[in-house]
Amino acid sequence: MFTYPRFLPAAVLAASIAAGFPAIAQDEPTASTVVATVGKTEITLGHMLALKSGLPPNYDQLPDEVLFKGILDQLVQQTLLMQIVEDDPSTLTRLMIENERRALLASEAIRGVMDLPINEEDLQALYAEKYANQDPETEYHAAHILVKTEDEAKDIITQLGDGAEFGELAKTLSTGPSGPSGGDLGWFGPGVMVESFFDAAAALEPGQVSEPVETQFGWHVIKMIETRARDIPTVDDVRQELEEALRQELFDELLAQRESETTIDRSGADGINRAIIKGTDILEN
Numbered sequence: 677m678f679t680y681p682r683f684l685p686a687a688v689l690a691a692s693i694a695a696g697f698p699a700i701a702q703d704e705p706t707a708s709t710v711v712a713t714v715g716k717t718e719i720t721l722g723h724m725l726a727l728k729s730g731l732p733p734n735y736d737q738l739p740d741e742v743l744f745k746g747i748l749d750q751l752v753q754q755t756l757l758m759q760i761v762e763d764d765p766s767t768l769t770r771l772m773i774e775n776e777r778r779a780l781l782a783s784e785a786i787r788g789v790m791d792l793p794i795n796e797e798d799l800q801a802l803y804a805e806k807y808a809n810q811d812p813e814t815e816y817h818a819a820h821i822l823v824k825t826e827d828e829a830k831d832i833i834t835q836l837g838d839g840a841e842f843g844e845l846a847k848t849l850s851t852g853p854s855g856p857s858g859g860d861l862g863w864f865g866p867g868v869m870v871e872s873f874f875d876a877a878a879a880l881e882p883g884q885v886s887e888p889v890e891t892q893f894g895w896h897v898i899k900m901i902e903t904r905a906r907d908i909p910t911v912d913d914v915r916q917e918l919e920e921a922l923r924q925e926l927f928d929e930l931l932a933q934r935e936s937e938t939t940i941d942r943s944g945a946d947g948i949n950r951a952i953i954k955g956t957d958i959l960e961n
Contacts, residue, residue, distance in 0.1 A: 712748060714755040723751055768959045789927045794919050802918050803911045812905035813866065818877050819859035821845055821897045822852035829888035829895040836885055842899050851894065859899070865906065873898070 707722030724747050728735075735743060761769070819842060823829055832845055843858030850859055866874065873896060876889040880900035889896040911918070952958065 712752060714752055715759060717755050717759065719748070719751045719755065724748060727751060766959075768956065771959070785930075786927065789930055790923055792923070792926060794922050798922055799915070799918050800911065802922060803914065806918075807908050807911075807914065810908070812908055814878070815863050815865045815904050815906045816877055817863050817901045817903070818861050818880075819843070819846060819899045819901060820852065820854070820861060820873075821850040821859050822855070822894050823849060823897075824851065824894050826888050826890070826895050829897050832897045833885065833887070836897075842885070860901075863904075 705721050707720060707725065709721040710718045711721050711724065712719040724744070727747055727750065728743075738746070765773070821829075821832055821842070823832065828849075832849060835845060836842060843860075846855050846859030849855075852859070854861055861869075864874075868874070869877065870891045870893075873889055873891050876886050876896075877898050877900060880886055880898065882900050882902050884900050886896070886898040889898060
């Protein structure tokens with residue numbers, strides 16, 4: 677993405693103040709107030725504030741005069757350099773500028789949606805749909821021993837039947853990272869483990885050991901230690917998540933509306949070798 681030159685270092689800014697800083701005679705400055713001209717190019721207070729809005733928060737620690745002069749100097753220097761190629765920029769630079777403008781305006785539209793107030797009734801309805809009317813999710817605390825072959829897994833089950841201790845076998849035989857801790861996997865719920873592993877574990881009662889279970893990692897012998905019902909979160913616990921989901925819905929609706937109202941023709945891309953997207957040679961022609 678197109679980026680502007682880095683902001684002047686604080687040390688340079690501090691040194692520059694020694695030359696003096698003339699006050700700008702403006703009673704009520706606005707965003708359109710011209711603070712400098714470089715040739716025929718005007719730099720406004722709005723330009724300065726826009727540049728400042730993209731700076732890290734630590735720049736607020738600088739004295740006002742230093743920060744003001746530094747930003748103005750930055751814009752003057754950028755304008756001087758811009759004017760060298762302004763009338764005849766390279767194809768790549770011109771296209772990057774157009775894409776940057778596209779991205780900035782799109783971000784403005786997104787920000788407008790993200791700043792909309794959320795209807796509390798909609799939030800409560802989404803909470804009821806996702807949480808309040810659902811049964812508590814079961815979580816599982818299990819351990820496993822991971823080996824390379826099914827025969828090894830069967831031999832472990834035989835040893836367990838003969839009285840061997842699961843954790844000790846895991847420490848000596850398991851090839852998984854949990855082996856040193858006795859194979860303990862801690863608590864987990866749906867979607868955390870590989871599906872075949874989770875299904876086998878969830879079918880066990882506390883204290884029960886599984887038959888050999890195959891995954892892409894090898895063969896597992898699983899022991900269920902305990903289970904519990906995960907508490908349903910309160911609406912305040914998940915308020916931010918719900919607000920983000922509702923704003924995403926608003927954004928999706930906005931985009932769908934724009935697409936339905938606008939003629940979009942992608943036929944120009946037909947027949948173009950997709951591999952062209954990985955090179956920039958065409959920009960140099």
